Amino acid sequence: MKKIVNDPERVVQDMIQGLVTAHPGSVKQLPDTTVITRKDAPVSGKVGLVSGGGSGHEPAHAGYVGKGMLDAAVAGEVFTSPTPDQVLEAIKAVDSGAGVLLIIKNYTGDVMNFEMAAEMAEAEGIQVEKVVVNDDVAVEDSSFTSGRRGIAGTVFVHKIAGAMAEKGGSLQEVKAVAEKVIRNVRSMGVATSPCTVPAAGKPSFELADDEMEVGIGIHGEPGIERKKVATADEIAGELTDKIFTDLDFANSDVAVMINGLGATPEMELYIVNGKVQAILADQGMNVYKTFVGEFMTSLEMAGCSVTLLKLDNQLKELLDAPSTAPAFYS
Amino acid sequence: MKKIVNDPERVVQDMIQGLVTAHPGSVKQLPDTTVITRKDAPVSGKVGLVSGGGSGHEPAHAGYVGKGMLDAAVAGEVFTSPTPDQVLEAIKAVDSGAGVLLIIKNYTGDVMNFEMAAEMAEAEGIQVEKVVVNDDVAVEDSSFTSGRRGIAGTVFVHKIAGAMAEKGGSLQEVKAVAEKVIRNVRSMGVATSPCTVPAAGKPSFELADDEMEVGIGIHGEPGIERKKVATADEIAGELTDKIFTDLDFANSDVAVMINGLGATPEMELYIVNGKVQAILADQGMNVYKTFVGEFMTSLEMAGCSVTLLKLDNQLKELLDAPSTAPAFYS
Amino acid sequence: MEIFQVEHARKWMKATNERIQEKKQELTELDQAIGDGDHGINMARGFREVMTKLDGETYQHVADVMKDVAMTLMSKVGGAAGPLYGTAFLKLSMAFKGQDVDYPLFTKGMEDAVAGVKQRGKSEVGEKTLVDVWSAVLEKLQENDHFDGSLMLDTAKAAMENTKETMATKGRAAYLKERSIGHLDPGSVSSFYLFESLAGVIREGV
Amino acid sequence: MEIFQVEHARKWMKATNERIQEKKQELTELDQAIGDGDHGINMARGFREVMTKLDGETYQHVADVMKDVAMTLMSKVGGAAGPLYGTAFLKLSMAFKGQDVDYPLFTKGMEDAVAGVKQRGKSEVGEKTLVDVWSAVLEKLQENDHFDGSLMLDTAKAAMENTKETMATKGRAAYLKERSIGHLDPGSVSSFYLFESLAGVIREGV
């Protein structure tokens, strides 16, 4: 796999440089860190929102930094959770005294690093709360394991918690609505080709010409089942089926996200969307809003995920609230 | 190349279906056509803007339909210009009496089909003007050939002409500003992997593991030169060099677009942007606004293009004007 | 063959469609080499629709057949080939309008068709486009005074093969400049199948 | 070896770094099979930084070496391995603080380290993680009463190899459930290199 990079070991630094120069009016980099914050951070009186994780999921997470969404995003090395010292810098940079909420995707590494940062921040007198997103229904939610993974549904947590913080919600209120989103959001994905970590130089797994990986993670980790490539309609059916088995969406108002994993043409995402919408209509669900595009990618992996979020009036209002984040303008 | 589709011969219809159901509040499909228009078309008193071309360039062109941008986009088969009858339907649907501007990318097929539609529309008494975008400096502009191709710079034409139409410009004024953008916009791209037309089923060209194609088109047509893959910095240097040779940007205010061709991770686009910004700063140019993402793709081709637009006050104001198009929110 | 009749026109289109469907992938591969890889797909779609259209209609005049062919190609092929083939058949239809198509009228129709294609494509002979094949066929028609299938076949073939050695200055292949040399022009190859089919109809006579 | 000294600690880290750099790709490939393919990259980056750090410092106590190792790994490795290795060395440092590290104290340090790792990772023995290797080594240290390099090496190796046959219930490999069986756990392999290096230092003595 060819990469348009300079040095595989420096991709994160180079990317951050390119990101900050692209959006100089809205974001800034904390010097000597891989932390991107709102230019106006800390926002006086506002609860600070910090998320992040390994790099390679762009536009996540820095693309969601902006008014109405995150205050800071911490970028780790590719597919590697950022370290506690970096997360701590982010927390300190966005805390205005109203406390900070960490939005963590449920991976052992992310949880441990963010937790350690939270402990350090609390030791410095900052109020920190955290929520852990685990929307991926591909993985069983068992108390004997580390549980389900966090994938594209995380973007809805950023958006809605961000809107709550922006309108002045307290740390507990922001945390509560983030948890409400987490309870009501489910996702699942499929990959038709692997991705290559720049420093690894070879694909994370191999797929035959007629195979796909169902229940794929967003780090090139293998999915849960390998099978013959199916049609867009079949894929839409399988992913939504799995989601409905996990959470009952009957008669709900839902937000839909069809997320490209990196290399999938937008054309294909729309084709999948067409079927997803038909399925939801069939089942009597009411689609409130649809998002089609790349929101939580896995480098140049081909494939997509489907995310459904059950909405009540509060969530609708917060989903619709303005955001100036480069990757989620609304 | 695996595709997430249902039937390779029906991808365009399926895509349009998925697109319209994703944005039911803002766009609609003209029945039995591949035309997407603003939901509120024709907008009374406003000049109508119609663009389009082959499919496979998503989010172009339907993603740019919205208030402040296009009134209609006509989708052809993959990489194939739409036919005159379809373009004619689009013209008729958006004309409110103030006339219609066609924004055409400079490919023989597009020019011919749109011209024929214009002739038919004029025969029906509709005032039609057209502009032809030819921003790709990879191809020589010669009077003996069909001239340079239109690529990602087209999006700036959509945006700026769209803003002019929205604020009430006459057909001549809208055309004039579109032509001003065309005179001042230049692009060039590079590919590191080919793409596969769904109905063709095999890649459009082959590249060795260490090769890239410089001056690539957006239809999988081969570029102008094949060479060893270079670093992001070298690529940024080569593309901007070629652009500066064609048009002098010294001391200008510029808009920058780093466009992904389909499969390139956003991380890499940002890395390229970092160097492009450094080069522009070095040369004393002032970057007014930067766009990094997928704007004019070529299915799942890997690679990117760099577009520079020289701005005056009028263009800045129109570039900043609001747009509600799904793929260009501002 | 003295008069080119409705049945001849139908056979021509049927044979052309069969050839194009058969050669769909070849045409696409030729277009992948120096274009964008859709020519076979576009032509196959267009002629399939032509057959559907013709099979559902009855015609009095060749001109009416040509018109339906023109309109179908124009609205189903797209790209560069659609308007060009569409224009060609439209010109044939206009020239033939309401008349019996004898050799002189057929030749006149071809003159208009070639002129129309050149104008639409702003192109001339020698630019490595389908104009090369159409013009060569026209020239022989003009030199001769009766339908001659073998001559048409040989002429179209030679002109088509000749595009391999020329450099493209029009169409997508023009971007490749020197690199376009050594490849057949896809539009010339599809045009060859068209005239090869016509030659067959001529040779078979009524 | 009676007392584990600063020089031993340095040699331990140096040998570990060499092994990790050498095995960077192997570790990454193991992680590609059942994880996300970054373990070798992360460990190599971390230990390279450890060497840079240690080379620039002078130390009085082993505890201080362990602390710098901990802090460096914590801030340079990331992922799951960073906090786990970081915690382990931090616990060693805390246990050793200001004291000479004899066998009982080393064992005490390892007890704290393993407890710390288990707590941080919410994991137990048998879940196919590096806890398996650390716990096995600890157990033998507890059973014995003097440093024994060969025993440590054999123990670590057996525990590491044993992860191949178990099913992961923690870490990224857990998502694969049964499919994780048949693959070595990358973190256990890197931990093996760590104890293999320590065993070498022990055998060489002072």
Ligand SMILES: Nc1ncnc2c1ncn2[C@@H]1O[C@H](COP(=O)(O)OP(=O)(O)O)[C@@H](O)[C@H]1O
């Ligand atoms: N300007 C032109 N004049 C005449 N023929 C042309 C011109 N441009 C292209 N062609 C013909 O059209 C063919 C390509 O058709 P097609 O692949 O269907 O269209 P596109 O290039 O739009 O993909 C070429 O091989 C050439 O013969």
Ligand SMILES: Nc1ncnc2c1ncn2[C@@H]1O[C@H](COP(=O)(O)OP(=O)(O)O)[C@@H](O)[C@H]1O
């Ligand atoms: N909960 C856990 N407890 C103990 N060790 C764990 C846990 N999760 C993962 N590990 C160890 O970490 C290793 C993976 O490290 P690494 O690849 O660096 O992190 P990541 O999984 O975040 O990419 C695994 O092989 C395993 O040994």
Ligand SMILES: [Mg+2]
């Ligand atoms: Mg990782």
Ligand SMILES: [Mg+2]
């Ligand atoms: Mg084409």
Ligand SMILES: [Mg+2]
């Ligand atoms: Mg073509």
Ligand SMILES: [Mg+2]
């Ligand atoms: Mg890993």
